[in-house]
Amino acid sequence: MTEQKRTVSIHVPVLTRVEGEGALDLRIENGEIVELRLRIFEPPRFFEKFLEGHSxxxxxDMVARICGICPVAYQATAAQALEKLFGVELNPWAQAMRRVFYCGEWIQSHSLHIHLLAAPDFFGCNSVIELARIAPDEVRRGLRIQALGNELMELFGARSVHPVGIRVGGFHHAPALSQISAIRDKLRAALPEAEALIRWAASIPVPQDNQAFVSVAMHHASDYAIERGQIVTSDGLNIEADAFDTHFAEHHEPFSTALFSTYQQQPYLVGPLARLNLNHDRLPERVKTLLAETGLTLPSRNLFHSLTARAVEILLALHEALRLLEGYRVPDTPWVPVTPRAGVATGCTEAPRGLLWHRYEMDADGCVVNARIVPPTSQNQGRIEEDLRLSLLNLGLDQPDDALRLHCEQVIRNYDPCISCATHFLRMKVERG
Amino acid sequence: MSTVRVLGIGSPSGDDQAGWLTVDALLSKCVLSGHELVIEKLDRPGASLIPKMENASWVILVDAMQSTGQVGQVQRFDQTDWAGYCQGLSSHGFGVLAALSLAHELGCLPHRLDVYGIGIGQVTPGEAPSESIQVAAKQLAMRIATDLNNKQFA
Incomplete structure (x- = not known):
C-alpha cells in the first residue's frame, strides 16, 4: 500500500477590509483534511479604538474609511445607532434617501464583484481582462451598471469612494431636482440591462454543492431589508439589533487577528444568498417573476448561487431607487437637529456583503466612549472554513493541485470577502510522500 | 460631446498628487475645461477610468509613477509598455494599468492616448508634494498645453 502525504498551503498576501493580510492553510494527509484555516487580519478593529473620544x-465620516467598497453601509449603520440613542426621527425625505444612497452602493459593489472578481472563475479566466475577450458585451454592461451605482452614491455623498453625505440626523446636502431627474432616466434605462444580467448569471453552470447552514439577515415587514429591519435567522430567530449580543458570539482563534462569529456555537451565513433565502417574498413583482424564470429554487443551500443572488439584488436596488425617487422634492432641510445624550445604542443594516452591526457607548457630550463593529466578513469567516471543508470533500481531495486551488478560490469568492481581491494570488505548496 | 480629455489621477498623499498638480497647472494656464475639452482630477478611479475615456478621441492621462529614476522625471508610455498586463486584479488593486488593459480588450481606448508618468518619492498621507513634483507637474502642464494649443484647444 502506498502512503500518500499531501500538504497544500495557500497564501493570500493582501488585505481584508482596508489593508492587511489573509491566508488559507490547507493540509491534506492520507486523503483527509487535517488542517484548514482561513486567517484574516482585520483593520476595523483598530477603527473601533480610533473612534474613542471623537464626537x-x-x-x-470616520467609519466610511473602513471600506472603500461599502462605505455607505458603515455610515448608515453608525448614523442609525446614534440617531436611535439621541431620539432622532429622520424626516421622511432623509429616511427614503438613505435607502436610495444604500441602493447605489449595492449596485456598484455587486456589479464589481460579479464581473471583476467572481465571473472570471466560471469561464476559466484569470481576470476580467481575460473574460473581456470572450464576453465583452457582458463586461461592458457590468461596468455600466457599476458606474451607475457610483453615480448614485456621488449624488448624495459627493464622491463614491468614502462619501461624505450622511450626517447624524439626515444628509448634509439634498440633490437638485434636475440631478434626480437625470439619474432616474439612467436608472430606468438600466432596468433591461439588469434583467439581462440576471439571465446571464443564472445561465452560468455552477457546481452542485448543497450544504446545511443557517442564513442570517435582516427582515422588514414591507421592504426587502437593506437599511432597517429585525435580525432573523432561517431557524426562526427574530430579534432587534439590541439583542445581537445575546444570540451571536465573537471569539478569537490563535491563527487570526479577525474575530470569528458564531450563532448557537455554529458558523452561519450572511450576505446576498442569506438575504434572498430569507427575504425573496419581499422582492418587487417584476423581480420575483424574473427570478422564477431562472429556475432558482429558494431557499438555496448552494453558495455558488451567490452570483445570481447579487444580480437579483442589483435589479431590486434599481427598482427601489426608482420607486423612492418618484415625485422627488427638494426638502426644506435635509437634516433634523440633534441633541446628544449619554448611553448605549446599536445599529444594524445590510452591507453588500451581509449583516453589519455597530454598538456605541456615548458620553453626555456626544463623544464615543467605546465602539464595537461586527462586519460581515468576520461573520462569514467560520462559514467559509466550513464551506471549504465540505466543498473540497464534495469535489474530491484526489483532484489535481490546480483544481483544488481554483475550487478554494471560487468558494472563497462566493462570499465576496474583502480578501477576495487577494485570492487570485493563492500560492500552493504541495508535498507528496 | 467632449472629444479631448485630460485626466490627472492621484490621491491626497504627498507626491501621489502629481496628476492633480498637473491638472491645476494646466487650468492656471487658462486652458479651460469646456464642451470639447474636459480637464478633470480623478482619485484612484479603478475601473471607473474606462467610462471616463468613452467617446473621447484623445485622452491625456497623467499619474504618479514609482521608478528607479529621479523624483520628478516624466516618462511617456506607449501601449506596448502595458498591453500584456492581466494578473493580480482585485477590487482594491485595480489600478490605471489594469483599467487601460481592460479598456484595450473592450475596444474602449481612444484613437489617441497619451500616458504620462511622473516619478515620485514619498507618498505619506496628508503630506504636501515635494518641490520636485511641483516643478515637474508645471513643466508637464506646459508640454500638454502646447500639444493642446497645436490642436487649437488652448
Missing part, C-alpha cells in the same frame, strides 16, 4: 459629528 458623534465625526463618526459617519
Amino acid at each position: 458623534y459629528t465625526e463618526i459617519p
Whole structure:
C-alpha cells in the first residue's frame, strides 16, 4: 500500500477590509483534511479604538474609511445607532434617501464583484481582462451598471469612494431636482440591462454543492431589508439589533487577528444568498417573476448561487431607487437637529456583503466612549472554513493541485470577502510522500 | 460631446498628487475645461477610468509613477509598455494599468492616448508634494498645453 502525504498551503498576501493580510492553510494527509484555516487580519478593529473620544459629528465620516467598497453601509449603520440613542426621527425625505444612497452602493459593489472578481472563475479566466475577450458585451454592461451605482452614491455623498453625505440626523446636502431627474432616466434605462444580467448569471453552470447552514439577515415587514429591519435567522430567530449580543458570539482563534462569529456555537451565513433565502417574498413583482424564470429554487443551500443572488439584488436596488425617487422634492432641510445624550445604542443594516452591526457607548457630550463593529466578513469567516471543508470533500481531495486551488478560490469568492481581491494570488505548496 | 480629455489621477498623499498638480497647472494656464475639452482630477478611479475615456478621441492621462529614476522625471508610455498586463486584479488593486488593459480588450481606448508618468518619492498621507513634483507637474502642464494649443484647444 502506498502512503500518500499531501500538504497544500495557500497564501493570500493582501488585505481584508482596508489593508492587511489573509491566508488559507490547507493540509491534506492520507486523503483527509487535517488542517484548514482561513486567517484574516482585520483593520476595523483598530477603527473601533480610533473612534474613542471623537464626537458623534465625526463618526459617519470616520467609519466610511473602513471600506472603500461599502462605505455607505458603515455610515448608515453608525448614523442609525446614534440617531436611535439621541431620539432622532429622520424626516421622511432623509429616511427614503438613505435607502436610495444604500441602493447605489449595492449596485456598484455587486456589479464589481460579479464581473471583476467572481465571473472570471466560471469561464476559466484569470481576470476580467481575460473574460473581456470572450464576453465583452457582458463586461461592458457590468461596468455600466457599476458606474451607475457610483453615480448614485456621488449624488448624495459627493464622491463614491468614502462619501461624505450622511450626517447624524439626515444628509448634509439634498440633490437638485434636475440631478434626480437625470439619474432616474439612467436608472430606468438600466432596468433591461439588469434583467439581462440576471439571465446571464443564472445561465452560468455552477457546481452542485448543497450544504446545511443557517442564513442570517435582516427582515422588514414591507421592504426587502437593506437599511432597517429585525435580525432573523432561517431557524426562526427574530430579534432587534439590541439583542445581537445575546444570540451571536465573537471569539478569537490563535491563527487570526479577525474575530470569528458564531450563532448557537455554529458558523452561519450572511450576505446576498442569506438575504434572498430569507427575504425573496419581499422582492418587487417584476423581480420575483424574473427570478422564477431562472429556475432558482429558494431557499438555496448552494453558495455558488451567490452570483445570481447579487444580480437579483442589483435589479431590486434599481427598482427601489426608482420607486423612492418618484415625485422627488427638494426638502426644506435635509437634516433634523440633534441633541446628544449619554448611553448605549446599536445599529444594524445590510452591507453588500451581509449583516453589519455597530454598538456605541456615548458620553453626555456626544463623544464615543467605546465602539464595537461586527462586519460581515468576520461573520462569514467560520462559514467559509466550513464551506471549504465540505466543498473540497464534495469535489474530491484526489483532484489535481490546480483544481483544488481554483475550487478554494471560487468558494472563497462566493462570499465576496474583502480578501477576495487577494485570492487570485493563492500560492500552493504541495508535498507528496 | 467632449472629444479631448485630460485626466490627472492621484490621491491626497504627498507626491501621489502629481496628476492633480498637473491638472491645476494646466487650468492656471487658462486652458479651460469646456464642451470639447474636459480637464478633470480623478482619485484612484479603478475601473471607473474606462467610462471616463468613452467617446473621447484623445485622452491625456497623467499619474504618479514609482521608478528607479529621479523624483520628478516624466516618462511617456506607449501601449506596448502595458498591453500584456492581466494578473493580480482585485477590487482594491485595480489600478490605471489594469483599467487601460481592460479598456484595450473592450475596444474602449481612444484613437489617441497619451500616458504620462511622473516619478515620485514619498507618498505619506496628508503630506504636501515635494518641490520636485511641483516643478515637474508645471513643466508637464506646459508640454500638454502646447500639444493642446497645436490642436487649437488652448
